[in-house]
């Protein structure tokens with residue numbers, strides 16, 4: 001069955017989708033890495049160190065092979081700005097992600113380009129409009145309040161595990177409107193199979209027992225489950241995101257077909273999956289340190305001052321210090337460590353001629369720690385974001401934790417709202433700490449977090 005959405009594309013042709021990745025980058029300095037693996041092992045061990053090594057040895061544009069995919073690592077805000085803003089429509093997100101995400105999330109919002117993307121994104125925006133956000137907030141407040149009520153007083157409280165479970169359950173409520181723990185567990189397993197087995201698989205063939213095959217089974221389960229809900233969702237007035245999205249219509253007045261809806265929903269769940277979990281965990285890692293307890297208290301004061309059981313939508317914009325804490329965490333530990341693109345025609349990046357069909361690994365991690373932009377860049381210092389200092393204003397692409405340009409994160413406000421509601425429930429009730437000599441290794445992939453899942457001591461206030 002063909003999708004109902006027919007977008008009148010102005011693209012001259014789509015032949016670039018048939019082209020193979022360009023492998024001729026020998027004129028650009030960089031590495032080749034190991035056969036089959038490229039630099040995957042150093043990437044898993046310490047992505048930030050890998051990026052810094054590339055910049056020091058080769059400069060801001062360098063050859064990098066991840067798995068079998070050769071491309072260019074791009075780190076400088078000037079080059080990132082050119083790539084993300086993409087004035088010449090020369091950067092394909094679809095082809096950039098084809099090899100890594102395509103088999104699982106092809107057709108999702110980040111995996112479509114240009115006019116088609118623009119048309120779909122316009123429709124998609126409706127699920128993040130103010131009225132819809134009010135509805136999500138109505139679900140968030142009680143579920144987060146209820147979720148933390150039994151956390152009690154504990155030592156060795158692994159914050160990452162707890163917040164991950166809590167936000168996963170909430171995702172089922174808010175995105176899908178399902179309140180069925182068994183289904184939620186199965187969905188969560190399907191996601192783990194896709195993201196931690198399928199996407200990570202080195203051998204990408206559907207051979208029973210191999211990781212890739214498990215990922216594909218997860219995808220089939222997810223798609224079948226989502227599809228089974230569509231008809232009922234179109235009949236009901238649910239506040240959840242899926243209930244809103246299935247009722248959206250294209251410019252011809254038709255519902256989106258299942259073939260269009262399914263990858264959009266799957267990618268949205270993927271985009272939301274664990275990004276806020278990672279952000280809150282890393283924020284707590286900083287606030288738990290004895291030297292940052294004054295920041296923990298300032299954050300608590302923001303919510304105590306509101307003196308409310310539930311956060312209202314109108315409160316969100318006023319929580320400036322809270323937002324600065326979240327941004328500061330994302331600057332140091334962006335949950336999406338690189339965004340991929342592929343060039344359509346020859347271009348210039350950082351002074352190098354870059355041929356057509358070249359894969360680009362665009363990373364926010366170097367720009368987020370550049371000492372020319374950020375004072376004392378490795379220090380957690382939320383006030384650098386305030387009006388007085390405004391360090392982020394030195395370059396509009398110095399902070400790109402949410403990406404930039406046409407594909408900039410569509411769930412950014414949702415993520416901030418969810419983090420604020422959690423903090424509003426948690427901070428006035430609890431204080432938390434780690435020992436003064438606690439200094440965990442912080443991994444970057446598959447998501448940034450302390451490798452020991454952040455064991456905290458939490459106390460009721």
Ligand code: HEM
Nearest residue numbers: 109110271272275276336339401402403407409410411415
């Ligand atoms: C702290 C939380 C989050 C971070 C750091 C984050 C980061 C990003 C980044 C960097 C991109 C750009 C990808 C690219 O240019 O290739 C992106 C896109 C996207 N994000 Fe997020 N994200 C977060 C939360 C969310 C949430 C909660 C949702 C859903 C509710 C979401 C849904 C999406 C979608 C659908 C896209 C694709 C947008 C497009 O291509 O037009 N994200 N996100």
